[in-house]
Structure formats: structure tokens, C-alpha cells
């Protein structure tokens with residue numbers, strides 16, 4: 001189906017998961033990860049206020065630019081300089097990111 005995209009998520013154990021997400025439900029990548037039962041802490045629920053949905057983008061998809069609040073939050077969490085570091089809740093699920101490849105970052109670990 002056209003309105004379902006695939007995202008590849010490598011978890012904190014190094015296991016790679018292929019997940020599907022609909023583009024027509026206003027979801028963000030953090031919600032798509034959660035909806036596929038992969039662990040992501042995401043304390044603030046997607047408000048760009050916690051950095052516990054931090055992921056490292058591995059593919060070269062063109063993503064929406066970081067907002068000031070995303071940049072501030074990544075900076076505060078000392079992960080802004082990490083290449084590919086983003087807040088997954090700030091990336092909308094859209095056709096443009098079909099095939100996105102990312103790794104969960106340590107901050108997203110719900111066990112911590």
C-alpha cells in the first residue's frame with residue numbers, strides 16, 4: 001500500500017527491526033517505534049522536552065530541519081554533536097522517509 005512506509009530500527013542490543021508505519025495518521029517516528037512494540041522511553045510524550053526519544057539517523061534521507069527546541073534539547077542532553085542525532089518525536093512519518101534507517105540512542109533506554 002502506498003500510505004505505509006518502512007523504517008529500519010536497530011535497537012540497543014544491535015538487533016535490526018523492520019517496522020511499518022502509516023503516513024496518513026499524523027504519527028511521528030517515536031510513535032511509530034512505540035506502536036511496533038520497540039522500547040523507547042519518550043518521557044515527555046513527543047513535546048521535544050526530554051531527549052529520551054533520541055535516535056541516530058543512519059541513512060541519508062532528507063529530514064525536516066530541526067526546530068530550535070529540538071536543537072536546544074539535544075544540546076542540553078549533550079548529544080547535539082553526535083552525527084545523525086535527532087529527536088524521533090520531531091520527525092513526521094511521511095512518504096519522504098520511506099526506508100529510513102536509524103539506531104536507538106542510549107538516552108531512549110526505558111530501563112534507565
Ligand code: FES
Pocket residue numbers: 030042043044045046047048049050051052053073087088089090
Ligand atoms: S518524546 Fe520527549 S523529546 Fe521526544
